[in-house]
Amino acid sequence: MKNFDVDRVNLQKLAWGEKELVLDKTSYEEPKVMNGRLLDKDGNMIGTKGDMYTKVLFDDILTRGTLDHNPRPKYEDGEPAHTLSLNHGRTTKGIMTYDISKGESPFVTLRPIAVKKSIGELLWIYQDASNDLDVLADKYNVHWWDEWEVDNTRTIGAAYGETIRRHNSVHELLDDLRRDPDGRRHIISMWQTDDFKDPHGLKPCAYLTTFNVRHEWDGKDYLDMSLKQRSSDFATAGCINQVQYLVFQHLIARDLGLEVGQFTWQYDNIQIYDRHIAQAIEMLNREPINCDPKIMINEEKSDFYDIKLEDIKVEGYPLQKIKKKNPQLRFPLGI
Numbered sequence: 001m002k003n004f005d006v007d008r009v010n011l012q013k014l015a016w017g018e019k020e021l022v023l024d025k026t027s028y029e030e031p032k033v034m035n036g037r038l039l040d041k042d043g044n045m046i047g048t049k050g051d052m053y054t055k056v057l058f059d060d061i062l063t064r065g066t067l068d069h070n071p072r073p074k075y076e077d078g079e080p081a082h083t084l085s086l087n088h089g090r091t092t093k094g095i096m097t098y099d100i101s102k103g104e105s106p107f108v109t110l111r112p113i114a115v116k117k118s119i120g121e122l123l124w125i126y127q128d129a130s131n132d133l134d135v136l137a138d139k140y141n142v143h144w145w146d147e148w149e150v151d152n153t154r155t156i157g158a159a160y161g162e163t164i165r166r167h168n169s170v171h172e173l174l175d176d177l178r179r180d181p182d183g184r185r186h187i188i189s190m191w192q193t194d195d196f197k198d199p200h201g202l203k204p205c206a207y208l209t210t211f212n213v214r215h216e217w218d219g220k221d222y223l224d225m226s227l228k229q230r231s232s233d234f235a236t237a238g239c240i241n242q243v244q245y246l247v248f249q250h251l252i253a254r255d256l257g258l259e260v261g262q263f264t265w266q267y268d269n270i271q272i273y274d275r276h277i278a279q280a281i282e283m284l285n286r287e288p289i290n291c292d293p294k295i296m297i298n299e300e301k302s303d304f305y306d307i308k309l310e311d312i313k314v315e316g317y318p319l320q321k322i323k324k325k326n327p328q329l330r331f332p333l334g335i
Helices: 006-015 049-064 115-126 133-140 161-166 169-179 234-256 274-284 319-325
Strands: 037-039 083-086 095-099 186-189 206-215 221-229 259-267 270-273 294-297 312-315
Touching (some): 006 274, 037 049, 049 083, 049 234, 049 274, 115 133, 115 234, 169 186, 206 234, 234 270, 234 274
Parallel strands (some): 221 259
Antiparallel strands (some): 095 259, 186 206, 206 221
């Protein structure tokens, strides 16, 4: 067993005149890993590769993470939303790769993922190219962006989907990949500083995607994709972001008639909010579920813009079983 040193955090918080962090449980099982999988007490491989990365990163952040001194976000009660963070993980070195063609998956079973809503948010950004919160709510039943509404406009301003629209990003990407599949310049960047001169709610965290075509020796052509995040609120959205962008990779590959290859996720700073530490410890003590999640797209659809939410299914992800064994946790937002 390992023990999270809560006193290390509270000495600093009390010195700043803030409330101390109170935890019911500070001990957790140290993750045991072999060949990219978690091991149970008997040495059997359990869970997904996403479960493995999740536990390893939680352990790394709780062990080595540093406390920020002057955070921008605040909780609903006005208290500063501090984080424990790392700029690079000890084990992952800030990079996690999944070979989708070999059945590796970023899906996690340590908590349920709201799959449909997560995919809906992705489509809102890249397919609808929208910043309209009413579109997000009415079309996909997603409301978690409401806190970042700009000036009572019912939008999040000049970021995310608005940036995709302004720069015609997906059309340009698809055209470039068709024209020059072996090129190494197939990139979508949402970090557009000129756009940020206009009012916006939140600068993009997952901001850069890079695509490369690989002509493998098995005779198949694969689309590999990497996602780069400047910042990951890992307990809340780390697993969700990875699943969203894996879906994005599938949609682009389907449009181009390519196989889905490797998916790589890279972060520059990864953090756990201080009010999420208890949830991280809880997930470290949970046992994952063996499963083989796969993203399936309606075989009759190929055009990126014709594929709708109902055309995208996730098979092999036992959501009800996960909800029963590892129920959802609440993560207070820092806004």
